[in-house]
Amino acid sequence: MDKVNIKKLAAELNLSAATVSRALRDSHEIGAATKARVMEMARKMNYVPNPSASNLRSHKSKTIAVIVPEIANSFFSQAINGIEEIARAHNYHVLIYQTHENVELENAFIRSLLSGRVDGILISIASGLNGERNFKDVLPVLPLIFFDRVYEDIEAIKITTNDYQSSYTATKHLVENGCKKIAYLKGIDHTPAGKNRIAGYIDALRDSDILFDDRLMIATGDEQQENPDLVKNLLLSQKPDGLIASIEDLALPCYYACRDLGLKIPEDVKIISFSNLKTAGILNPSLTTITQPAFEMGRTAAGILFKILNRKEVEPNQTLVLDSELVVRESTGSLTQPSPKERA
Amino acid sequence: MDKVNIKKLAAELNLSAATVSRALRDSHEIGAATKARVMEMARKMNYVPNPSASNLRSHKSKTIAVIVPEIANSFFSQAINGIEEIARAHNYHVLIYQTHENVELENAFIRSLLSGRVDGILISIASGLNGERNFKDVLPVLPLIFFDRVYEDIEAIKITTNDYQSSYTATKHLVENGCKKIAYLKGIDHTPAGKNRIAGYIDALRDSDILFDDRLMIATGDEQQENPDLVKNLLLSQKPDGLIASIEDLALPCYYACRDLGLKIPEDVKIISFSNLKTAGILNPSLTTITQPAFEMGRTAAGILFKILNRKEVEPNQTLVLDSELVVRESTGSLTQPSPKERA
DNA sequence: CTGTTAGCGCATTCAC
DNA sequence: GTGAATGCGCTAACAG
Numbered sequence: 001m002d003k004v005n006i007k008k009l010a011a012e013l014n015l016s017a018a019t020v021s022r023a024l025r026d027s028h029e030i031g032a033a034t035k036a037r038v039m040e041m042a043r044k045m046n047y048v049p050n051p052s053a054s055n056l057r058s059h060k061s062k063t064i065a066v067i068v069p070e071i072a073n074s075f076f077s078q079a080i081n082g083i084e085e086i087a088r089a090h091n092y093h094v095l096i097y098q099t100h101e102n103v104e105l106e107n108a109f110i111r112s113l114l115s116g117r118v119d120g121i122l123i124s125i126a127s128g129l130n131g132e133r134n135f136k137d138v139l140p141v142l143p144l145i146f147f148d149r150v151y152e153d154i155e156a157i158k159i160t161t162n163d164y165q166s167s168y169t170a171t172k173h174l175v176e177n178g179c180k181k182i183a184y185l186k187g188i189d190h191t192p193a194g195k196n197r198i199a200g201y202i203d204a205l206r207d208s209d210i211l212f213d214d215r216l217m218i219a220t221g222d223e224q225q226e227n228p229d230l231v232k233n234l235l236l237s238q239k240p241d242g243l244i245a246s247i248e249d250l251a252l253p254c255y256y257a258c259r260d261l262g263l264k265i266p267e268d269v270k271i272i273s274f275s276n277l278k279t280a281g282i283l284n285p286s287l288t289t290i291t292q293p294a295f296e297m298g299r300t301a302a303g304i305l306f307k308i309l310n311r312k313e314v315e316p317n318q319t320l321v322l323d324s325e326l327v328v329r330e331s332t333g334s335l336t337q338p339s340p341k342e343r344a
Numbered sequence: 345m346d347k348v349n350i351k352k353l354a355a356e357l358n359l360s361a362a363t364v365s366r367a368l369r370d371s372h373e374i375g376a377a378t379k380a381r382v383m384e385m386a387r388k389m390n391y392v393p394n395p396s397a398s399n400l401r402s403h404k405s406k407t408i409a410v411i412v413p414e415i416a417n418s419f420f421s422q423a424i425n426g427i428e429e430i431a432r433a434h435n436y437h438v439l440i441y442q443t444h445e446n447v448e449l450e451n452a453f454i455r456s457l458l459s460g461r462v463d464g465i466l467i468s469i470a471s472g473l474n475g476e477r478n479f480k481d482v483l484p485v486l487p488l489i490f491f492d493r494v495y496e497d498i499e500a501i502k503i504t505t506n507d508y509q510s511s512y513t514a515t516k517h518l519v520e521n522g523c524k525k526i527a528y529l530k531g532i533d534h535t536p537a538g539k540n541r542i543a544g545y546i547d548a549l550r551d552s553d554i555l556f557d558d559r560l561m562i563a564t565g566d567e568q569q570e571n572p573d574l575v576k577n578l579l580l581s582q583k584p585d586g587l588i589a590s591i592e593d594l595a596l597p598c599y600y601a602c603r604d605l606g607l608k609i610p611e612d613v614k615i616i617s618f619s620n621l622k623t624a625g626i627l628n629p630s631l632t633t634i635t636q637p638a639f640e641m642g643r644t645a646a647g648i649l650f651k652i653l654n655r656k657e658v659e660p661n662q663t664l665v666l667d668s669e670l671v672v673r674e675s676t677g678s679l680t681q682p683s684p685k686e687r688a
Numbered sequence: 689c690t691g692t693t694a695g696c697g698c699a700t701t702c703a704c
Numbered sequence: 705g706t707g708a709a710t711g712c713g714c715t716a717a718c719a720g
Contacts, residue, residue, distance in 0.1 A: 016706065016707045017698080018699080018709095019707070021697095025699080029705065029706085048455065048458050050460055052395075052399035052405070052697080053696070053697030053698040054699080055712095056400055056698075056699095056714090057697080057712055059712085071424050071425045072425040074418075077416040077417075077421040080415050080416070081414070081415045084441070084442055088441075093439050094439065094440050094441075096424070096438050097432075098425065098429075111392070115392040115393060295416075349713055351713080360691045362715075363690055365715060369715085373690085393714080396714090397712070397714040398714055400695095400696050400714075402696090689720100692717105693718085695714105695715095696713105699710105700712100701710075702707105702709080703706100703707085
């Protein structure tokens with residue numbers, strides 16, 4: 001039975017419930033000897049505190065929420081990994097919600113979290129057009145930290161990656177490897193990340209004295225089905241010698257499009273894709289990827305949240321920008337060192 | 345402020361707290377008119393119920409826990425995706441814990457969940473040697489459902505995939521495609537899944553009149569670093585013409601080993617890997633994979649849990665076996681249809 | 689159909 | 705240092 005509560009512990013120890021409660025919380029006004037006795041008995045009786053009762057009284061849930069578009073996405077699952085580790089270190093619990101890019105669902109989640117169920121929220125927002133968002137209602141009530149998919153129209157703590165820079169670097173990398181016509185495959189292009197990636201591409205072209213040709217920049221769809229054809233059409237009509245896939249899901253369509261057309265990678269077309277798949281190099285030894293520090297981002301976001309929860313100094317409304325990594329794989333077989341085992 | 349509670353609502357409405365509570369919970373003993381009034385006022389006053397108070401009284405947390413070895417693993421993240429969707433449909437919240445294959449951590453999580461924090465647990469157990477497990481202490485207190493990594497020494501509801509059959513099929517597939525010497529790369533081999541995969545391989549060889557040669561079955565390590573070399577040694581010393589990678593992480597080492605040795609896939613060596621990576625086909629058009637129905641498994645496990653929570657009929661101690669899928673990719677470019685968009 | 693009473697388990701006043 | 709009382713917000717049990 002799980003009926004062991006503070007009262008029973010107290011009775012067993014000939015102490016009052018208040019004393020036991022204090023001893024368990026390691027209060028300074030309890031003698032060391034008593035504390036030891038209480039702890040010992042708690043262990044022996046297999047006492048487990050009731051979090052609901054504790055929350056109700058203390059207004060601390062020991063729980064944080066993570067809201068992301070999709071869990072089964074290598075970036076977000078790595079970020080959640082990082083968050084979970086930090087939470088665990090603080091003896092906190094982690095609630096997970098996925099919005100599937102649906103803003104209304106996101107709002108519903110947030111609303112339901114305004115009830116004291118959690119002490120803070122980490123969010124990577126849904127890409128749905130920025131309709132009604134009620135983030136402003138959250139901030140006075142709970143710490144809210146944005147990571148990766150940040151919300152622009154609000155002053156808050158935000159953690160992103162240098163999308164502009166990495167896209168710029170990627171484009172430059174292709175130029176330096178001889179590409180003259182570099183195409184860009186857009187993903188979700190109304191987010192800050194999407195915009196920054198496009199800007200980096202365009203600026204890198206400009207700085208390389210290559211004329212930007214908007215026929216080389218195409219929108220892609222949600223479905224895996226159509227994208228290979230979109231890329232094929234692009235390859236046929238524009239004959240680019242380089243491709244930048246601005247999101248992970250576009251790497252595979254590029255690969256298949258090239259194969260179907262008999263184009264060799266990287267001899268005929270060089271490809272760089274944004275991707276957090278650890279096995280991305282598998283695609284082709286020549287596939288260069290831009291990898292976001294998802295795990296680190298999760299840890300960082302959670303770290304800041306716990307600083308706030310522990311009332312430590314935190315720079316308000318800061319925007320932290322973490323570096324992405326351009327991973328170039330040589331066809332010699334020695335692949336650039338992947339990031340070290342993350343949980344080491 | 346979030347100070348609106350049932351009492352204030354009641355005062356505003358000239359009703360008792362109990363009536364308001366019942367109205368909000370849509371109790372059948374409240375008149376439609378009153379319900380409407382209450383709901384209206386609740387909305388107007390922006391009332392959000394306090395879950396801790398509710399839990400404390402009702403012993404229902406509206407929360408379930410998911411315990412997995414790693415979140416950032418395509419199989420588990422897809423499973424969590426499925427779980428989250430079902431939980432969402434039931435207006436439940438989902439707590440996530442990762443054990444990193446550490447049994448003690450797993451025990452600690454479970455122990456902390458015996459406090460009323462959750463109404464049920466879905467678990468895929470850590471692979472650490474089956475030391476002290478306290479699953480038996482859980483069952484009388486909470487519904488506990490095992491998925492994928494099930495615990496053998498307990499009577500409980502378990503959901504797995506047909507590891508034996510899929511490994512058997514994979515081996516047969518290689519034989520039918522001309523392989524005579526098929527090597528097997530072991531992952532974690534003391535789990536039921538690991539054992540079943542090995543058994544399927546061995547039985548398929550036997551049924552194909554191929555002598556099992558244990559030099560063709562090698563253990564692999566945790567680190568990406570060493571595995572390519574292990575595979576290389578195997579390829580050099582045994583010269584197999586087929587490889588079965590029993591876990592996802594082994595596909596890449598196989599690929600690199602072949603490349604480093606100048607072996608062509610699939611001409612010189614055919615490879616089949618267990619893998620849940622949607623982009624696995626990316627490796628090589630000829631890579632055949634065995635894909636587990638992770639999403640479906642998550643949905644199924646959660647579905648059964650909610651049946652239990654809703655006191656519906658559930659066959660006790662059932663073991664459900666879902667089918668894995670052998671996905672053969674043709675080098676013609678038409679890849680076998682991937683599973684349909686999961687959240688459709 | 690609605691109100692009154694009581695108490696879930698704990699942490700925080702105050703006393704002493 | 706410790707104990708006795710009080711109430712966090714809600715819902716179950718019992719009235720009526």
